Each structure stands twice: as C-alpha cells, then as structure tokens.
Amino acid sequence: MFSSSILIHGDFRYGLSVKEHIYHHLKEAYQLPKIPFLFILYLLSKVFGDILAEKLFTVIILFLSLIWVYLAHKYFLSKVFSELRNGFLSFCAFAGTIVFLFNPWTINKTHHHYWLVFALAASYLMLAKIDELLHNSLSIKKILFLSLLFSAVASAVQAIIIYLGFMLLIYLVTNLIIDRTKFLTEIYSKRKSLLFILIFIFLLNTFWLMPFLSIIFEGKATPNYPIEPQNVNFLSKGGNILFVLQAINAWPWAENCLSALTDYTLFFLPLSLWKTISIVLLFIISFCILKNKDLIKNKYISFFIILFLTSVLFSCGTKAPFIGKLYEWIFLNMPLGWVIRDPYKNTGVVIICIAFFYSVSIYLLFQQKIQFKILLITCLLFLPFIWGWPILTGDLNGHLKFLTYPKDLDKCLNYLQKNNKSNYSILWYPKGKPIFFYHDIPELSSSSLNTLSLTPEIDFYIETLIKKGDIEALRRLFNLLGVKYVILRTDLNPYYRQFYSSLFTTIKKAKILFPKTLRISYNSENFTIFENPSSVRIFHLINNFVLDSSPYFLEMVKIAENNLTTITSVKKSGFRKWEISLYSHNPFLLVFSKPFDRAWRAAIYKDNKLVDQERALSILGIVNGFYIPYRGKLSIKIYYCPAIWYILFKIGAVISVLSFLYIVYRIVS
Structure with missing residues (x-):
C-alpha cells in the first residue's frame, strides 16, 4: 500500500496517474456513471498523491462493496429468520460477506475489473431495498440512496443487465409463482410511490442516462470486438458446472505465459486438497438447507435457490446444459446481447447466492444440538479462506504487478x-x-x-x-x-x-x-x-487519392506535395477553429493533421455562401481528412462539433444537480 510502486491492475495492464485514469474513463459516454465515484479518487489524489490514491481507491471500492453485501445479507436473513436477534443476525451476515470477499471470482475481479465487484454489490443491495420498499413506507433518503446505488450498478455498464436485470427478473418470476395475488396487490397499492421513485431516480441519474440512451438509440452501443460465435465460445471454454461452483471458469488471459497462470492446487503429501475443499463448502451449505424442509418453503429461500440454479447455467455460457445454444443466439442476435460475451462475469451472481446460503448455514448450525458444534462451525468459518487462497499464488493471470513510474518520463513530458x-x-x-x-x-x-x-x-x-x-x-x-x-x-x-x-x-x-x-x-x-526541422503544416492538400482504401493512402504519401491546389492562408480563429483560404482546380482531399476524431467538421464556402459541410474521414487510420468536391476560390472553416452525447451530458448534469439540491432541501426541511 505504502510502497513507491504503482499497482497495475485491471484491463489497463499499465500504470495510470489519477488524471490519466479519469480521462481514460470519461472520454466515452458509457463511462459517465463513474463520475460520482471518480470524484472520490480525485480528492484522494489531492491529499495523498497519485500512487497512494490509486491504491486507496481500490480499497474504498472493495470496502463499499462489502458494506453493501453485508447490508443486503442482513436484510434477507431478517426476512428468512424473523426471530433472529440483531447481534447474531449481524454475525451471520458478516460471515457471508467474508465468503463474498475471499473467493477466486471476487479476488480476480477486484484486480482485473473492480467496477464489476462494485456493480454486483450495488445490484444486490438495490434488490433488497426494492423489496423493502414494497413492505415499508417511502422516504426521501431512500430515494437518494437508491439513485446512488443505480449509478454504482451502471458503473460497469453490463451490470444493468447481467446483475440487476437478471436478479429483478428472477425476483419477479419467483413472487408471481409463489405469491402472485399478494405480490400484485402490494405493487398496485404502492404504484404512486413506485412511480415517484422511478422519476426521481431517473432525474438524479440524468447526467449519464441521457447520453447513454442517446448512443443506444443511435445504434452506437456496440463493442470493439466482432459479434461472432468464436468470440463467445472461446470465453466459454471453462464453462462446466464444476468449474463454475469453484468460481474458476475464467478464460486464462495469460495462457501463453505459464508462469503467470494461477495454480489452483493445494497439496497435502500426495493429495490435492483444494479441488475437494472448494466443493466441501457448497456441500455443507446444501446439506444444512435441504435438511430443513420448512425453510425451503420460505419465499426468499426459494428465490435464492432459483437464482443460484439459473446463474450457474448462465455462467457456463455456450457450454451450459440445455441453454448453451440459446446463450449463443442471444449473444449473436439480441441488440445488447454482447453484454453476456464473457460468462465468467455471470459467476458473480453465483457467488452472491453461495455467500447468502453460507450465512443461512451458520445460523442453522448454531441451532443444531450436535456434538463438536463449535469445532464444526470453526471449520466452516475457515473454509472460505482455503477457497480463496490459491488465486493469490499467481499474479492473477498477468493482471497484478508493481511498477515504478519512469522518472525521466516526467522530464520528457x-x-x-x-x-x-x-x-x-x-x-x-x-x-x-x-x-x-x-x-x-x-x-x-x-x-x-x-x-x-x-x-x-x-x-x-x-x-x-x-x-x-x-x-x-x-x-x-x-x-x-x-x-x-x-x-x-x-x-x-x-x-x-x-x-x-x-x-x-x-x-x-x-x-x-x-x-x-x-x-x-x-x-x-x-x-x-x-x-522535425521541416516547416510542419497542419493542413495538406492532395489531388490523387482513393477513398476508403488504406493501401492507396500509403502511395498518397509519396505525392503529398505534388498537388494542383494551393493554400493562400491559414488562420486559427478559436480554440478548435481554423479558417483556410485556397484556390482549387480539381476536387481534392484536405488532410487535417490532428488525431482522428469524428467530431471534426468542415464548412465549405464559395462566394461567401455556405455550399456544403463535410464530416472528417480517417486518413491512414490516424489523422482527419475532408473530401472537397468543389473548384475555384474557396473558404473552408474547420471546427469541432462535440458528439450529441456530450451535449446531453451537460444538460443532464444540470438536471441531476437541481434534482439533488431539491432532495437535500426536502431532507433538511
């Protein structure tokens, strides 16, 4: 924690300063839900410096996740065991939280993609709070907290579907099967309150919801990988039920570097204990719950059993029994099917269920009149640490290492x-x-x-x-x-x-x-x-070119200076504005030597009249270019037009701030 090295974790695979970290996230619309939490990172950097701030932020994200899982465990345990004393309730909930913390999936994702752990915990607590709202009165503070949880869920964009959406779907189905009339009556009686909650959750999260919805409706919410069977099948190759129950059904990212792979073994003499011990935990849980027939009839236990069984199947991906082909079809054909590409992410819901069942088992064992009860419970409390231990023997498949920031890089920059x-x-x-x-x-x-x-x-x-x-x-x-x-x-x-x-x-x-x-x-x-000692220009004119054919652009380099069009003047008229005067004999390509961005535009004027506007083309996949099909004396204005989501973000941010101030006013008054 307090070393001078940067802790590299996550898909980044490189160290980041706080400024780089925030910039890296917020340049895309789907990352905007992270803003409230990245503000914490920014404050930490001001107090502790970048290196320590990044490490502290990881700890804070994990700590908040554990608090939220603990609160959700405690709520659902109170619904299963109404007679449970508060102190013992807290102990059982804490025991389940340890399971959520110390298992291969959570440890892997904490360093590989901690936003997923954060979003999973928020989804779980949000489900608990929704159930609580159906049985208790509404308060302004609850609305504010639910809005924060929703933003936390969306911090890992897939979590809206694979965690919160999945849990809510199973929750609705379970209630409709077991308690249809009563459940529908509760919803109907709370319809005005629920509508009020939904409206304010939307208003408080408008800063990211408006941009996010805009990119979905524009059809731009697509990943940067191909939607093809090989993609999802490759990531499902560890998808057998035994691996899912052990939480090790991940694709080995460092498969070409065996020294980086995690060794899931724990030997005692010639015996491999880990593969057995990792299942013992689940066996004890199943035995304790299934032995109690009255407990199985409880609506909440039924919900978690159904959630557990379905999440195990979905964690197998395309290798899942019965639904493997359906899983592949959803990935290939549904509009947002790409969110289920990696089945290992789905395993988070399995971990939530196992952690909750573990809390239930601790309580049931305490109620049993058996010999060596304390010893048995002590062993049960120790099992999660054995389950999670092997993943700490590797470097998380190449996702965890320390690095010293190059001192001469600062001077260079x-x-x-x-x-x-x-x-x-x-x-x-x-x-x-x-x-x-x-x-x-x-x-x-x-x-x-x-x-x-x-x-x-x-x-x-x-x-x-x-x-x-x-x-x-x-x-x-x-x-x-x-x-x-x-x-x-x-x-x-x-x-x-x-x-x-x-x-x-x-x-x-x-x-x-x-x-x-x-x-x-x-x-x-x-x-x-x-x-470069040459007189480097920001604009170049090229007459001979072939659009949308990158190999020809390489030939274009050789004739870049042999054109029939001449620039008479270039004037920078603003932060992101240029005015170019030129005379053209033929249509030409105007190369604008700035990193390619679709938001650049060219307004073309002839005889002081706007005749056309062009969007930037990608030249060599690196810089911008504008195809100008006009001849004669031209004036071209280059300007930056932010993406629609950026404009909507500003509007949404104002709405969110005003809504937040209104909520605070209501709480204070």
Missing part, C-alpha cells in the same frame, strides 16, 4: 508540454508493446497533447522505411501527419528479446537513421525526442 504547440502532433515510436518496461504509459501520459496512435499498417510501413533507410519517405510521412516531435523509446525489457528480435534491430537502426532527417532536442535513459 514537461519538455513536450512546454515546447509543443497545439498545431503540431507528437509520435511515440515504436508504439506500446510488452517489449517495453512501461508499455502504454508514455502514450497515455501525453493524451492531453496531440498524440498520434499508429495503426498496425502504418507501424509496419515505418518499420519498413527504417529498414530500407528511406529518409525522404519518412520525412514526407511525418510532414503529412503533422508530426513535429518523434519520441524514440528505448525502455526495452531484455526478457522479450527472443520474441521481438526484429523490433530490437529496428530501434537500433532508428537511432542511427532519425538524426539524419530529425534533430535531437532531448535525450534521457529511456526516451529520445527528435524534432
């Missing part, structure tokens, strides 16, 4: 921020790969600058030019992309030399070649900044 003008772009070369000690840290650290990210094709093209020693082609490419600074990375990890021997050679050649066309302006142990 300070130099870039001081000297880099907004008109120019910077390029890290080579792009982040496991070969580097610091992986993607440099590119992320400079995200506030005009950092270009290379596509694989252009990366290969540059590598080819370096091997050929083609200085002139490199210069043309850098000029076309508006690159003023190239930072050559040398933070190489010798361990990967055998896997990336070609790249090692390319970097050595680049050290020799770059100074022939670029000027060294900064040098340190891990990074060398080369400055």
